[in-house]
Amino acid sequence: xxxxLTCENVHDMLSAYNDGELSDEEMRAVGEHLSSCVAxxxxxxxxxxxxxxxxxxxxxxxxxxxxxKVVERTKREIEGRRIIRVSKAVLAVIAxxxxxxxxxFLGRHxxxxxxxxxxxxxxxxxxxxxxxxxxxx
Amino acid sequence: MAAKEEGRRRRRQEAARxxxxxxxxxxxxxxxxxxSAFETLVRRYEAPLVTFCYAFIRDRDAAEDLAQETFLRxxxxxxxxxxxxRFSTWLYRIAANLCINEVKKGRLRKTLSLDEAVGPDPDGTxxxxxxxxxxxxxxxxxxxxxASALLDRAxxxxxxxxxxxxxxxxxxxxxxxxxxxxxxxxxxxxKMRIKRARxxxxxxxxxxxxxx
Ligand SMILES: [Zn+2]
Numbered sequence: 001x002x003x004x005l006t007c008e009n010v011h012d013m014l015s016a017y018n019d020g021e022l023s024d025e026e027m028r029a030v031g032e033h034l035s036s037c038v039a040x041x042x043x044x045x046x047x048x049x050x051x052x053x054x055x056x057x058x059x060x061x062x063x064x065x066x067x068x069k070v071v072e073r074t075k076r077e078i079e080g081r082r083i084i085r086v087s088k089a090v091l092a093v094i095a096x097x098x099x100x101x102x103x104x105f106l107g108r109h110x111x112x113x114x115x116x117x118x119x120x121x122x123x124x125x126x127x128x129x130x131x132x133x134x135x136x137x
Numbered sequence: 138m139a140a141k142e143e144g145r146r147r148r149r150q151e152a153a154r155x156x157x158x159x160x161x162x163x164x165x166x167x168x169x170x171x172x173s174a175f176e177t178l179v180r181r182y183e184a185p186l187v188t189f190c191y192a193f194i195r196d197r198d199a200a201e202d203l204a205q206e207t208f209l210r211x212x213x214x215x216x217x218x219x220x221x222x223r224f225s226t227w228l229y230r231i232a233a234n235l236c237i238n239e240v241k242k243g244r245l246r247k248t249l250s251l252d253e254a255v256g257p258d259p260d261g262t263x264x265x266x267x268x269x270x271x272x273x274x275x276x277x278x279x280x281x282x283x284a285s286a287l288l289d290r291a292x293x294x295x296x297x298x299x300x301x302x303x304x305x306x307x308x309x310x311x312x313x314x315x316x317x318x319x320x321x322x323x324x325x326x327x328k329m330r331i332k333r334a335r336x337x338x339x340x341x342x343x344x345x346x347x348x349x
Contacts, residue, residue, distance in 0.1 A: 015332040019306060021313050050335055053342075054307040056276070056284035057292065059188035060197060062204070066187070070179050070205050071172075074212045078172060 005033050010040045018047045160224035167215040175212055182208075182228060185309055189229060192304035193236035195293050203239060207232040222318070229319045233301075240297065291341040299334035306331055 005013075010033050016022050017030045034041045156162060160181070166174035186207060191200035210231050211218075218227060276284065292300055305311045305319070313327045320327070
């Protein structure tokens, strides 16, 4: 900041001054101006009074059921999450069982086929019966 | 009454609160699925949050709905919250976005003019005179209620950005920097808004008969 403040400068800063929102240097400069300028001093008092009056605005008190509604909704969400978590766990177990069963049956099937293949490769004379028949010997 | 006190005392309370009880510590517990931590936050912020939404929307029921939605989002996104920003800034930013969208939808937009006001309020004049004369002497309960209602009418007529800024400064006691972060604008924009808000509030009070 250079030079002394004009009344116009101060007028623009009075709102922030009353909120304590100017830099230290500005706060000091405006304070000095106010101590010697009646017009700006009066304007600053008006703003201070307006601030004092605003303290009487009570805002909005939430209705008595407000918190209850919020809590109820979030509790329901937690319950939902728990159900999802449990279902996921159950699904995972089912998936593991299915995979294991699948692997078992696939393994058995492949083994049977391999045995059947090797039976076919043997000389036909020794084994007249068709491939598919279960071997009973 | 409790709402106002709650709003005003917020900053001092924050300083006095033990670290384990801070908003940020509670949020960490909410992220770990603690519902009681969430309830503490709701109790702490319900009145200031509903009032915050009311400043945007000027309708009590809509303000409660938006505040409820805000809390729900806080709860759902708790694990995404990082304490780099104050919890309150994060909370109010969520609320501001919801409110601004709601206002944009235009459903609740009422164009209010001072003509709609009930007209000059002779009791309002008395209150201002009394405030000026009595210094810090407390108002009677009836006068308090009168003053609050008068201010409510005057505030409702301010342009949106001025009204919301005024409420954040005077009711919530927020520093300009935090308001700027919540609204996504510069601190100098906030300075301008609060200055204009006060000029217009004074005009509105004059029309309502409370200030000369
Ligand atoms: Zn001056």
